[in-house]
Amino acid sequence: MLEDVNALAKLIKPNQDNQAVFRAFLALLDDASDSSIITAGLSQINVDYIESDELREMALKLLVKADAPQLAKQWETAKNDEKLNNVVSLNGHANSTSPRSVASITFDDIGGLEDVKKQVRRKIINPFQDKKAIFQRFKRKAGGGVLMYGPPGCGKTMLARALATECNATFREIRAADVLDQYVGIAEKHIVDVFLRARTKKPAVLFFDEVEALAQKRQFESNAKVNTVVSVLLTEMDGFSDDNEDILFLGATNVPWSLDPAFRRPGRFDRSIFVPPPDKVARAFILNGLLKERPMSHELSLDEVIEKSVGYSGADLAALVETAVDYAIEDSTSVDNLAPLSQEHFSEAFREVKSTVGEWLAQARGFAQYANESGLYDDLAVFLKKYAK
Ligand SMILES: Nc1ncnc2c1ncn2[C@@H]1O[C@H](COP(=O)(O)OP(=O)(O)O)[C@@H](O)[C@H]1O
Numbered sequence: 001m002l003e004d005v006n007a008l009a010k011l012i013k014p015n016q017d018n019q020a021v022f023r024a025f026l027a028l029l030d031d032a033s034d035s036s037i038i039t040a041g042l043s044q045i046n047v048d049y050i051e052s053d054e055l056r057e058m059a060l061k062l063l064v065k066a067d068a069p070q071l072a073k074q075w076e077t078a079k080n081d082e083k084l085n086n087v088v089s090l091n092g093h094a095n096s097t098s099p100r101s102v103a104s105i106t107f108d109d110i111g112g113l114e115d116v117k118k119q120v121r122r123k124i125i126n127p128f129q130d131k132k133a134i135f136q137r138f139k140r141k142a143g144g145g146v147l148m149y150g151p152p153g154c155g156k157t158m159l160a161r162a163l164a165t166e167c168n169a170t171f172r173e174i175r176a177a178d179v180l181d182q183y184v185g186i187a188e189k190h191i192v193d194v195f196l197r198a199r200t201k202k203p204a205v206l207f208f209d210e211v212e213a214l215a216q217k218r219q220f221e222s223n224a225k226v227n228t229v230v231s232v233l234l235t236e237m238d239g240f241s242d243d244n245e246d247i248l249f250l251g252a253t254n255v256p257w258s259l260d261p262a263f264r265r266p267g268r269f270d271r272s273i274f275v276p277p278p279d280k281v282a283r284a285f286i287l288n289g290l291l292k293e294r295p296m297s298h299e300l301s302l303d304e305v306i307e308k309s310v311g312y313s314g315a316d317l318a319a320l321v322e323t324a325v326d327y328a329i330e331d332s333t334s335v336d337n338l339a340p341l342s343q344e345h346f347s348e349a350f351r352e353v354k355s356t357v358g359e360w361l362a363q364a365r366g367f368a369q370y371a372n373e374s375g376l377y378d379d380l381a382v383f384l385k386k387y388a389k
Pocket residue numbers: 109110111112113151152153154155156157158159252278282285286313314315
């Protein structure tokens with residue numbers, strides 16, 4: 001067997017079509033009962049001589065099966081592994097929605113939310129870092145998943161990206177839009193792929209942003225495409241034996257109630273973190289950032305803006321400031337005669353830009369009261385009690 005493998009390996013040369021030979025070579029390896037044959041065989045092949053992504057991926061899968069992570073790394077296709085500061089979006093395109101270099105976001109860029117940060121440290125970062133030995137001692141697995149939920153625009157995506165920098169793990173971002181905007185079958189293949197790759201680079205965090213689109217409730221009449229995506233995702237999250245140890249699933253959603261309840265079972269998104277609207281400290285931090293280097297009047301009381309913006313999300317605050325700025329620009333006659341941002345400008349902006357969080361909370365309250373069997377909404381319930389006061 002090994003002789004056949006070696007003989008075929010010799011036939012794979014630069015500047016020729018190696019496809020057919022390599023396919024036969026892989027078939028041979030696939031039959032091999034001994035995983036050392038797979039490693040020995042593929043270590044003789046120069047990755048660059050294999051053009052086909054499909055064949056490269058087949059090789060990668062064999063190496064994962066043979067538990068040869070070092071070699072597997074070489075076989076990750078360059079095309080699909082385009083990196084942007086170690087954050088990868090599923091279809092290989094650099095993440096275009098984030099204007100800043102994503103890897104540069106840290107916890108220090110996130111204002112307030114001390115409670116949430118503490119929870120993130122406890123539930124996500126510690127299992128991957130210095131506490132690892134302690135975790136092992138207690139037989140607590142570093143894996144499973146955490147679901148971040150809360151009103152839109154309050155920092156879930158930002159927190160996840162900060163995490164990419166803070167925790168010492170490979171971080172992959174999977175956006176539903178990238179996966180679902182694919183032909184039938186391709187989405188499933190991509191999901192399988194993402195997990196395969198994560199398993200070759202442990203410890204890893206897989207971040208599913210707007211996860212409800214991938215993990216939505218299965219319904220009889222709903223489209224079949226989503227249903228198979230859901231089952232593939234569930235299967236991959238369960239893995240086989242220790243496949244997924246040291247892989248953490250991180251989900252973010254504005255609509256936790258539309259998640260299929262199957263995703264809340266142990267080993268899947270079994271923990272949750274409620275990301276509330278920014279508290280006073282967070283609003284001060286966000287507003288200071290938004291107002292940096294903008295001309296401001298001496299009478300403008302930032303404290304008053306902070307007080308008046310209870311319940312405004314980060315995104316709401318950005319809209320508020322932009323609107324106030326528009327009014328200031330309107331009042332300015334020339335560069336030499338600027339009307340700096342004043343209390344008046346903010347009063348007008350407050351009339352125009354309202355909080356979007358209230359509506360979310362009203363809807364969420366019902367779920368926290370009547371649909372909290374799994375404990376998903378425990379933190380939210382605590383928050384709502386305080387908030388109502
Ligand atoms: N605590 C915070 N500190 C700093 N900026 C924040 C905070 N919360 C929200 N923001 C701002 O609001 C924007 C929207 O946050 P994002 O993470 O996209 O919200 P979500 O994913 O929860 O919808 C961010 O780009 C950021 O500028």
